[in-house]
Amino acid sequence: MKSRTRRTLLKGLFHGAVVGVGLPTLNCFLDDSGKAFADTKQRLPTRFGTWVWGCGFIPEHWIPTQTGSDFDLHGHLAPVASYKDKLSILSGFDVKLDGVPNKPHITGCLGLRTGVPVPDENVKKPTLDVEIARIIGNDTRFGSIELSTSGINRSYSFRAAGAPNPSETSPLAFYQRVFGEGFQDPNNTNFVPNPTFMAQQSVLSAIKDQRADLVKTVGAEDRHRLDEYFTAIRELEQKLTLQLQPPAPVENFVKPQQPEPYTVDATMSEVIKTHKVMADLLAVALQSNQTRIFNVLLSDTASNLRKPGTTATHHTLTHEEPVDPALGYQPQVAWFAEQSMLAWKDFLDSLSSIKEGDGTLLDNCLVFAHSDCSIAKSHAVEGIPMMLAGSGGGKFKTGLHIAGKGDAASRVGLTLQQGLGVPIDRWGSLSMDTNRPLTELMA
Numbered sequence: 001m002k003s004r005t006r007r008t009l010l011k012g013l014f015h016g017a018v019v020g021v022g023l024p025t026l027n028c029f030l031d032d033s034g035k036a037f038a039d040t041k042q043r044l045p046t047r048f049g050t051w052v053w054g055c056g057f058i059p060e061h062w063i064p065t066q067t068g069s070d071f072d073l074h075g076h077l078a079p080v081a082s083y084k085d086k087l088s089i090l091s092g093f094d095v096k097l098d099g100v101p102n103k104p105h106i107t108g109c110l111g112l113r114t115g116v117p118v119p120d121e122n123v124k125k126p127t128l129d130v131e132i133a134r135i136i137g138n139d140t141r142f143g144s145i146e147l148s149t150s151g152i153n154r155s156y157s158f159r160a161a162g163a164p165n166p167s168e169t170s171p172l173a174f175y176q177r178v179f180g181e182g183f184q185d186p187n188n189t190n191f192v193p194n195p196t197f198m199a200q201q202s203v204l205s206a207i208k209d210q211r212a213d214l215v216k217t218v219g220a221e222d223r224h225r226l227d228e229y230f231t232a233i234r235e236l237e238q239k240l241t242l243q244l245q246p247p248a249p250v251e252n253f254v255k256p257q258q259p260e261p262y263t264v265d266a267t268m269s270e271v272i273k274t275h276k277v278m279a280d281l282l283a284v285a286l287q288s289n290q291t292r293i294f295n296v297l298l299s300d301t302a303s304n305l306r307k308p309g310t311t312a313t314h315h316t317l318t319h320e321e322p323v324d325p326a327l328g329y330q331p332q333v334a335w336f337a338e339q340s341m342l343a344w345k346d347f348l349d350s351l352s353s354i355k356e357g358d359g360t361l362l363d364n365c366l367v368f369a370h371s372d373c374s375i376a377k378s379h380a381v382e383g384i385p386m387m388l389a390g391s392g393g394g395k396f397k398t399g400l401h402i403a404g405k406g407d408a409a410s411r412v413g414l415t416l417q418q419g420l421g422v423p424i425d426r427w428g429s430l431s432m433d434t435n436r437p438l439t440e441l442m443a
Contacts, residue, residue, distance in 0.1 A: 044357050044364050046393040047286050048132045048420060049294035050113070051347060051369040052156060053340040054105065054303030055318050055376035057385045058329050061337070063091045064401045071401040076338045079345040083389065085399045086348075086362060088441060090386040090412055093404030096431035097381065105301035105315075108381035109156055109372035115410040115428030117381075122161040124429070128368075128413045129157050130165075133293040135421045141182075144293035145285060147174065149275040150304055151264040157295040167297060171259045171277040178285050179255060186250040186288050252355055256284050266304045266313070268339050275343050279350035287354050287361055298343050301372035305336055318376035333376070344369060348389055366392035368416060386412060388441070395419050397443050408432045415441055 061075030071089070073081040080087065095111035101119040102108070111117040113127040133144055146155045148167035155164040168174040259281075264274050275298055282294055299305050303314035312320070314336040321330040351362035367389040374383040386409070391398050396419055404411070410428035415437040417424055426435035 045292055046136055047292045047365045049367050050129055051296045051367055053371050054299040054301045055314055056371045056373045057337050058334045064089055067401050067403050069399050076341045079342050083348050088388040088398055089401040091403050092383050093409040094406055095381040095409050098430040104379040105372045108384055109301050112370055112409050115413050115432050123158045127158045128417055129293055129295055130159055131417055131422050132420050137293040140289055140291045142291040145291045146295045147278050148297040149278055150266045150271045150299045152300045152304055154300050169264055172261045175258050175281055178290050187253055250288050253288055256281055266306055267308050268305050269308055272343055276346050279347045283350045283354050362390045364393045365390040395443055396441055408434055410434050411436055411438055
């Protein structure tokens with residue numbers, strides 16, 4: 001019998017034109033492990049993302065008491081105890097400042113993401129999600145998706161200094177961007193290329209030679225500017241190419257319902273609701289291969305979250321609430337830290353709810369979750385809490401607690417990039433410069 005692959009099309013004539021109809025993801029397309037396509041042995045796609053919450057944590061309610069695989073998820077991490085085998089907890093890793101001024105809520109966050117401590121948002125190089133996207137995110141409709149769930153249009157994903165990837169703040173706007181005009185249902189058996197996309201591609205193709213000639217005639221600085229400009233054009237060309245071919249069928253895909261419009265605000269209960277809606281939509285976007293890279297901001301690093309009926313923000317409380325002498329910490333601040341971990345559980349639930357192969361979408365993701373500081377009252381960048389969720393399709397070990405003991409946090413970023421195929425031997429600058437990945441995390 002003729003072999004079939006996931007790219008098999010059923011072809012025929014329709015009004016004199018050849019049409020092709022894709023097939024759904026069938027068992028015969030997968031190998032015996034349920035983790036790879038049998039025709040090419042290509043694994044189910046790996047996704048990478050970050051998930052950020054602001055203003056740190058309460059160490060005694062978060063850091064496990066044991067290291068290795070025999071650790072407990074207690075206190076604020078208790079809600080994710082059922083995910084222990086799919087998580088790795090990273091404690092005690094520091095952003096080394098080397099005399100760089102510590103801009104509150106910025107330097108620590110971007111130090112984790114670039115390996116370079118900076119006193120502002122003029123990053124010295126792209127954040128690690130952008131570097132990883134160049135390896136695993138090239139053949140999707142969106143290079144990356146950024147979400148902010150507390151109403152603030154902020155992003156800590158940077159292509160270059162002053163060039164953050166903008167976030168969606170509205171669930172409705174996010175839905176319309178991904179699942180509205182231009183979305184192709186991967187299991188629709190009647191694919192028809194959009195003539196608008198065909199025309200746009202033709203225009204870009206027509207200027208290809210002129211682009212090449214122009215680059216030869218300008219100086220070095222202009223070549224750099226043109227390279228950035230043409231990179232954006234190449235990304236557009238890639239998107240158009242994808243739009244002009246039928247998408248790969250997706251197992252168990254159901255297009256989500258459009259959310260009702262509502263005003264997003266920073267009340268904790270509303271943020272939890274918005275975050276859950278966005279997490280569910282993001283999971284389906286990942287399932288249907290709209291993107292493989294994502295960045296989710298639960299709350300701005302200088303957290304603007306509030307309790308219902310109050311005006312004081314989480315960030316304000318970290319500086320103004322007295323430390324309870326009996327508890328040894330700020331109880332209202334602790335409440336926000338606990339609520340953030342409940343939202344983290346919701347995020348894991350969304351990824352785990354979608355079946356892929358013999359596992360779930362979460363199994364084929366690697367999610368890097370972190371805050372911007374450890375103790376927000378002092379803006380400490382020592383021991384910033386970090387977690388990994390999912391194994392990246394088997395590329396990483398899970399179910400571990402690793403204590404950094406003051407090691408540079410850049411060891412984590414180097415590990416993530418090397419494990420996902422970024423060709424680098426070392427990463428970071430000054431005291432953050434390292435060639436020592438956390439090999440215990442690599443499968």
